Amino acid sequence: MKKVVKIGSVGLGRLGYEHAKNIATSIPGAQLTAICDIDAQRVKDVAAEFDVAYTYTNFEEMCANPELDAIVIVSPSMFHADQIKIALDAGKHVFCDKPLDTTIAKCKVAEKAVEAHPDRVFMLGFMRRFDESYAEAKRRIAAGEIGKVVLVRSYTQDPRTTIEGTLKFAPHSGGQFLDMCVHDLDLIRWFTGSEVKKVWGLGGVFEFDLYRELNDADNAAATVQCDNGAMGFMFTNRTHGAGCNVETEIIGTKGTLRIANVGSRNLLQIIDGAGARSEYYPDFLSRWHQAYINEIAEFVACIRDGRKPEVTVYDGTAVSRAAYACKESFESGEMLSVSSDD
Ligand SMILES: NC(=O)c1ccc[n+]([C@@H]2O[C@H](COP(=O)([O-])OP(=O)(O)OC[C@H]3O[C@@H](n4cnc5c(N)ncnc54)[C@H](O)[C@@H]3O)[C@@H](O)[C@H]2O)c1
Known part of the structure; x- marks a missing residue:
């Protein structure tokens, strides 16, 4: 060694x-x-x-x-x-x-x-594959605990508070689907054990005009279907009001796994004049630190x-193919098949 x-x-x-x-x-x-x-x-x-x-x-x-x-x-x-x-x-x-x-x-x-x-x-x-919760979800799926994976729903939301850095990064990011959704697409492939074959990308510019200039979206979604029939739904945005929110739900034939469905940074609950609340991770760096x-x-x-x-490296290409198809689908408004051509 x-x-x-x-x-x-x-x-x-x-x-x-x-x-x-x-x-x-x-x-x-x-x-x-x-x-x-x-x-x-x-x-x-x-x-x-x-x-x-x-x-x-x-x-x-x-x-x-x-x-x-x-x-x-x-x-x-x-x-x-x-x-x-x-x-x-x-x-x-x-x-x-x-x-x-x-x-x-x-x-x-x-x-x-x-x-x-x-x-x-x-x-x-x-x-994300190295986050404790995602790794445990994968182990439980591999052990057959939730049966066959039917649907993976995944949200990736960046907070408004980090928008300044995000806007600087946007022109060389490759766009929302390639930059943000690659994580969700990788999870869909990883949890379903199957390649993405059909995609329907949607999105719009709800606040930050730069994304329009880049032919991109500040809020985007995609529905996908894999070779084995399993489905996926992704939502991503740059305008989340309460910190970095990444949540994933994996629905199987025998059970469901949910990761961070409230995006809390820890178990602390704050109860005061504003009500009862948990704090979010402030940004992606703190969410994924470990x-x-x-x-x-x-x-x-x-x-x-x-x-x-x-x-x-092949995971990288497969995810990029699916992300590109989402982008093309968003631009054309058509549901598309993911190309397997070189
Ligand atoms: N896995 C994740 O969660 C995650 C999160 C953020 C970024 N990323 C990825 O990390 C990469 C960097 O993202 P970032 O947010 O740190 O970007 P950034 O824009 O904050 O930083 C990029 C840095 O690269 C430097 N640079 C530019 N051209 C260079 C060159 N030719 N040679 C050497 N340095 C050069 C810049 O000066 C800058 O310091 C991107 O590919 C992004 O997709 C991944």
């Missing part, structure tokens, strides 16, 4: 900072050895905070550092496939946050790069133990 996995992380924005901090402080067997961002001041500040040995504003240069074992990619989504290829070609193990990239052609570039380096670990960041640590811990454990992660 390799003693310490030395990691270089690219992208130090909203989530990139979180991953960098987690690697530096919370992942056993890992070291944050290098960081990279095009924003030189950001690199300097984060390096000082976590005492990082090597700093870069150029990704290729970071990948050429022979000390590094692995690269964590948290840059804007349209750079993912190219950076995956560069890092793998440089001999590094790669963790890339979702989505795999913003076009199917780019997802294929990532697939080819992963196939060309079978001895390297590649993992995609679908962190899942972000767990997924990188699994990536590092795979490298140290010489095994491959459950989440593959």
